[in-house]
Amino acid sequence: MGMQTDVKSVPVAATGVVYDQRTRLKGLLVMPSASAGSLVIRDGGASGTVILSIPTLAGDSSFPVIIPGEGVLCYINIHATVSNATAAVFHG
Numbered sequence: 001m002g003m004q005t006d007v008k009s010v011p012v013a014a015t016g017v018v019y020d021q022r023t024r025l026k027g028l029l030v031m032p033s034a035s036a037g038s039l040v041i042r043d044g045g046a047s048g049t050v051i052l053s054i055p056t057l058a059g060d061s062s063f064p065v066i067i068p069g070e071g072v073l074c075y076i077n078i079h080a081t082v083s084n085a086t087a088a089v090f091h092g
Helices: none
Strands: 008-012 016-019 023-032 037-043 049-056 063-066 072-074 078-083 085-091
Touching (some): 008 016, 016 085, 023 049, 049 072, 078 085
Antiparallel strands (some): 008 085, 023 072, 037 049, 037 078
8 A cells, every 4th residue: 555644735815835844735626716817836935846837717617636646745845826816735
């Protein structure tokens, strides 16, 4: 059996650190707003390594971002830069 960890969810509505420790990004639920926007996930803060960059369409429906396997290891932290969107970030 593979590695097992508890998965946690963090709501994200503004740019900033989502989780400030080493963790694995497991997935997201992205909720676009009335205007087009984007969600950028980084490891290591606002100038860290980009892990995901997700554009959102104006007025679009919520959609999941499924990360396969054990997720993406973030060595320092998970940082989100959000523009005209909100999200639930799943990590563990």
